[in-house]
Amino acid sequence: MEYLYYLANASLTLRAVQFLHARPRTPVSFITVIHQIDGWVVRIKLRGHLSPQEDGDIRAFFNELGISYEPPMRVQMALWSLEAGQCPVDVMRRYQVAIVSHGSPEREEIEAFRQQFVRGLGYCPETLA
Numbered sequence: 001m002e003y004l005y006y007l008a009n010a011s012l013t014l015r016a017v018q019f020l021h022a023r024p025r026t027p028v029s030f031i032t033v034i035h036q037i038d039g040w041v042v043r044i045k046l047r048g049h050l051s052p053q054e055d056g057d058i059r060a061f062f063n064e065l066g067i068s069y070e071p072p073m074r075v076q077m078a079l080w081s082l083e084a085g086q087c088p089v090d091v092m093r094r095y096q097v098a099i100v101s102h103g104s105p106e107r108e109e110i111e112a113f114r115q116q117f118v119r120g121l122g123y124c125p126e127t128l129a
Contacts, residue, residue, distance in 0.1 A: 001046040003058060004079075006039055007066035009129045010114045013040045016065055017105050020044065026054070032082055033105050034075065035098040035113065039127055041069060043079055 007013050013033060020028055027047040034041040042062075050058070062068075071079065078095040082088060088099045100113045118124045 001049050001055070003042075003044040003062060004069045004071065005042050005062045005066045006069035007042060008039050009127050010040065010110060011129060012065045013042060014107055014110055016042050016062065017107065017110065019061055026050070026058070028104070030083075030103050031105050032079060032102045033100040033110065034078070035100050035117075035127070037127070039066075040100075041071065041075060042066075045083065 005016070007016065017031065017033070020026065020031060027050075029045045029047045031045075032041075032043040034043075044058075049055075074095050075097060078091050078097045078099070081091045081094070082099070082102045088102050091097070092099050098113075101109045114128045118128055
């Protein structure tokens, strides 16, 4: 079972990651966080199936934060490559995507990416707010 959502900014992405960490009984296999110029892609892959109630709860939460996402082929290939165990740096180079985290993301990883990106630009774009 998997969820793939598009979120508008870093704050919503952090909320999503915190939500999943607060649900230790949810059998998360991995979470992938990708930054794009106009938003963030969050993929959650589970080890098994959830009850209809748990599935509905997760979908409701993510539908409040963003929208269900159908990635373009380049992003889909990057997601498949990561799932197959390829190195995130190699996947970033090959598919030209900014992989912020793959595995079990921590708030600090997303914050560090945001700070480094803002420092390089000299201003904070809306997607990094």
